[in-house]
Amino acid sequence: MFQQRARIGVDRVPSPARLPRAAALVGGLALLPLAVACSGGEDDRAESRTGKAAVTAAPEAGVVAPAKVEVIAGLIGCKPRIRVEADELRQGVCHTKAADQVITTFPEEKYKLAWLDAASGYGGQHLVGSRWVVSAQPARLKEFRTRLGGEIQQLRGIGPAAPSAT
Numbered sequence: 001m002f003q004q005r006a007r008i009g010v011d012r013v014p015s016p017a018r019l020p021r022a023a024a025l026v027g028g029l030a031l032l033p034l035a036v037a038c039s040g041g042e043d044d045r046a047e048s049r050t051g052k053a054a055v056t057a058a059p060e061a062g063v064v065a066p067a068k069v070e071v072i073a074g075l076i077g078c079k080p081r082i083r084v085e086a087d088e089l090r091q092g093v094c095h096t097k098a099a100d101q102v103i104t105t106f107p108e109e110k111y112k113l114a115w116l117d118a119a120s121g122y123g124g125q126h127l128v129g130s131r132w133v134v135s136a137q138p139a140r141l142k143e144f145r146t147r148l149g150g151e152i153q154q155l156r157g158i159g160p161a162a163p164s165a166t
Contacts, residue, residue, distance in 0.1 A: 069103045070092070076147060079094065080103060089111055098140065100136075102135040104133045109130070111131075115133065119155055124154075126141070127148065128152075134148065134150075
């Protein structure tokens with residue numbers, strides 16, 4: 001009986017659709033120690049380059065993140081449907097007439113850094129705060145930044161660069 005179980009496990013082939021996600025997760029987790037070790041003092045360097053500190057508080061709401069998915073959703077005017085509830089992150093999707101927004105919160109900063117590293121393969125802009133990320137259309141991110149604070153980050157993506165719209 002034991003031999004049958006072992007043989008069944010060997011014959012099992014993962015779905016090709018899961019391979020990119022698994023590779024991104026493994027790559028993100030492999031780089032996690034480096035990201036955490038190299039992140040110290042980053043805010044000080046950013047301040048010295050620009051001459052001013054980055055805004056991370058929510059100017060309009062007077063709230064400083066980290067916050068829950070539901071709190072962030074309320075600040076941007078939508079009601080989330082939670083789609084991921086895990087130890088490393090919590091993620092909700094807000095569907096509005098204008099567009100969909102994805103709100104992801106993390107119990108620790110190191111999980112946010114790993115998520116951003118894995119998401120960088122897909123590219124795009126995200127509003128990033130203290131232990132949270134909001135993914136939406138770039139025009140909406142600028143609007144949300146006045147409510148939530150944080151920084152808009154452009155993730156690099158994999159493959160050829162898209163032509164600039166200048």
